[in-house]
Amino acid sequence: MIVGEQKPLAEIKEKVAPYSKLLILGCGTCVKTCFAGGEDEVAILASALRLAFKKDGGRIKIEELTIERQCEDEFIKEAALAIARNDAVLSLACGAGVQMVASRFAKAPVLPGVNTTFIGILEKQGLFTEKCLGCGNCILDVFEGICPISRCSKKLLNGPCGGSRNGKCEVNSDTDCAWQLIIDRSKALGQMDKLITYVPPKDWRTSQAGGPRKLVREDHVI
Amino acid sequence: MARNLATTSSTIAVSVNTEQYKPQITVFHCFNAFNNITGSNSSDYNVHSIKMPCSSMTREVFLLRAFEAGADAVIVMVCPDGSCHYIEGNIRAIKRVARMKKLLDEIGLDGRRLNIFQIPHGDQSAVERIINQTVSDLAVLGPNPAT
């Protein structure tokens, strides 16, 4: 899923300060799963903002609404009326959702309430880890299912750097060295010999470096 | 014996606050911890109690809304370790209160207004002690600035 973290309250408060009627729009998919912008988070944030403004002698009127996803028209249109009757929208969706809401409602200021970070997994309760950078050309089979593009701090394709220590990355001792993981798994699968094979430089054109991407599926258009 | 959790309590010297106000205290309690709060009628303070079937029903938004409704302090009372009828309710409540205390600090309301205690079933004297403690704390903290 896409993982993100809700922005600090102080930052959000500053962004919404100019508006007297605010809609906090939550999203029930990725950001709900990582506790950043689902229905519960919308309710808590709304209450926190009301208290914070009241404390300073100010006032803000907040409407709360959560839709299934903010990356599809089918769900966004459910928010149309709510958006129209407020001065601004604080979207707790990922960056994609925020942008879609902004593009569908040209007259409404749309503010981001979440910092979108990565494509990842729920490793265990309360722990989300980055797994995929969306390079557009997956060769996970070459690396026994562990991606060095997203999980090696240096995107090395041919083995670990000299900073790998005790299976951890030199950048952060909490971060596993992806190459240690690849080597361990290769050993477990009896595939250590594969590691001597030279992996050539990546063609980055399929990644974001080649420009913003799109997927067209005419075969699904009626 | 009640155990005080996740609080950053100041020393309580009950000094007379020149700005007298009548503290509003909201208590969320699991009804397995105890059934009723007695001694809740006093001319010096007001206790508003909310019963929950399990402390896992301590939802963060309710704690904040209690402050929006005018509470000066919020107390959560739950069962001791190992006694929760629904196994983890008290653990979840403790975590949620910890999160909300931090958020209250960020809001500027002071996280010390919110506290959680583990009460053995029926320990009425513990309840009274806690309420009295809270009233004393409020003499120092003052009224909820967001009312």
Added chain:
Amino acid sequence: MNGSRLQQILAQGKFAVTAECGPPRGANAAVILEKGALLKDYVDAVNVTDNQTAIVRMSSIAACSHLVQMGIEPVMQMVTRDRNRIALQSDIMGAYSLGIHNILCLSGDHQTFGSQPEAMNVWDIDCMHLIHTVKGMRDDGKDMSGFELDVAPKMFIGAAENPFADPFEFRVLRLAKKIAAGADFIQTQCIYDMTRFKEWVRLAREQGLTEKVHILGGVTPLKSARMAKYMATRVAGITIPEAIIKRMEAVPKEKAVAEGTKICLETIQELREIKGVHGVHIMAIEWEDKVPEIIKAAGLYPRS
């Protein structure tokens, strides 16, 4: 002057001596000229680091060019952290045109360690790709796209290896991989754990790798027990055995430098005796004036 002098020395079977020079944090060429002058007659080549530890310094190519003008043989270090393949190939050609004939190909320290951790990193290609690229440019006269270069850069290609990093069993495989990609010489991370180093060389020798590449063992003289402890715990990829730290702690502060130098000389002596090791690379960090003394005391002066 054509061709790499370092290559010639190693080809003649001599024990090579290289040292390191860090460029200044500014545009002051005089710093390079001073360091160069100190090292000139004592070493066969001088490595110039490339924004080492991601701290912004004068570029390696520029500093190397200053050394060439002084008649000193540089080894241009090139990391792939800051520049993409376009810029790297461009600099390889530029370097050769300036009389630089040796390149050391590295991935580079992560930018979060450096003076501008907010910077974006590049790592378009890794050090293995860089080695392969320089070899292609040199031997085939072509760049990465297959374009035929008007003049091929005839570079002597180096790579770094760290026998002290994990996982150990992979370090020899990685050495083999670098040799296959085109590495002509290897400079290792500084050695304190001689046992582990000897084991690594032994495994390399068993696989015939020491016949295919020139290994230069790295050494760094210790100044104090504090330096030893700092390096052992804070610097990625450096291992210092307890015995060495104890030696440094056992001497009074005034004697620390002398003891550190003694350990360094012992290491160099052992290196000269290991079959498959063809030289020493002295990394006296910001202590370049110590190098001539060490080389003389090690019996490696004059360099003929």
